[in-house]
Amino acid sequence: MNLGVIDTSATSGSSWLHRLSPRTKLVAFALILAAVVTTWNILIVATLVVLVSAAVLSARLRGRLAFGLAAYPGLFALIFAFASAPDVMTGAVIVLKAVTAALAAVTVVLTTPYPQVFAPVQRIVPTVVGDALLMTYRATFLLLEKFSNLLRSMRLRAGIAGVHPVHSARTTTRALGGLLLYSFDLSQRDYDIMRLRGYAGRLQAELPRSASPAIDAAVIAFAVLLLGVSVLWRVAWQTLNPFSWLPLAGASVVLIVSLVARWRTS
């Protein structure tokens, strides 16, 4: 997990997705998730994934990072589908649903700084939960860097070598043990700092207002439309199933336009 790249993308980007209000992105994500949950029509799920992909491409996010992160749950979904799906079609829908939901989540994370993603959660859970949630991100950064340095130094001192897998595994486990001890020292230091700064419970995470409310409203409206399509195809299947290709065709046009726009501006 390359948290540094994710964080850079979330904080340094300036695309239209970055400029949306975090609330808008979270609501749109919830609506798209609801659409994914509702439908079992493979072409409707494909429509959703194509549209989210178009958003990723038009915002000029790192394609390899976004699609790579979204593919990871697809791998586990593939195992689940292989283990339980009654036929290939159901298995394909299961995998596609996993990738679509993950891509939508990853798009939010890649365009929104971490504190803003979790600020709404922090406000509704007990103080200790919300504050620990916000501090986890910082701790993850520090521990990842420490662990990577630890592994590098072990490799340099021949503690980890491909020809000695058992020795390497033992060394890596000890490195994890060392990381654990370091993490407790880190938490002690954080505790001292929090005492010094007069922390009395409840960190403040600001949710910025939208730069362009009209675009926010349009994004929410489009997400509602997608949920509507998903519900409609589930409810009025008798009439609409033969036309399931229509939303996908429309989404494909949007994807092509995004690709062309990305290519022309690069």
Next chain:
Amino acid sequence: MSHLHIPDGVLPLWLWASGWVAALAIVYLAGKFSERADVRRKVPLLAVVSALMLIAMSSEIVPIAYHINLTIVGGVLLGPALSVIAAFIAEVVLAMLGHGGVTVLGLNTLIIATEMVVGGALFRLVVRLIGRRHVGWSAAVTTVLTLALTTTMMVGIVAIGGGAAAASRQHGALDPSTLKFENPFKAGVFSSGLFRGGEGGATAPSGAGSSSSSSSGTPASQTLSIRRFAIVVYTLGPIGWIIEALVTAGILGYVARVRPSLIWEGALAVAEHRIPDHETGLHP
């Protein structure tokens, strides 16, 4: 190893919504309980343990698609109340990174919290039985037993929710055998399972598999195969249990040698470094 890598929308709404309600309830209770004393110490501690679990869970062991959890380590060090919160935090962050699904987050929190709470308690029980000198063995035995329990929980959840669900869920999808879209919702909108995830009630379309119907009228060939799922999980799972057991035994064994108080007294019992009053901003 044992949390649900089930995509959003596969389990029925009533099941994952119940998971959310139950998870939020226990996280709320654990949060309120933890807030009774020394929140300032607990917040950074929770953050680092959640971060450790997060790093472990998001680091896939390529190419076998396993990852370690470090849940037993967390359970031993944090105790039950903080373990529940750490499980929730790790799952929330993982879900937003696309790992695990948002709808199953509640169920995943319950499974991971069970793993941590049961793992912590079982570790102390096993240590009492075989002695403090065998921390590594205690950790390994605890990990295997706990992961077997939570894996069974996972199979149970899929069995409760997934057994009959696929039949009507796949309605509306393209039929690969005829390349036509079936129209199977003859029983109406509500019995099509829109709000129930499709389980039960709906009559499946005629076609392959209809001769071998289950008691609910759902063709057996069109339901999620719980038996096959259980076989795959119980075949692949033990490899993961052993990997996790080795890592947990290595880590807890190391910590028991280097800083035993962390294990026997808990992470919150670390000797407090007193800060002089003038540094805290307090004046007599």
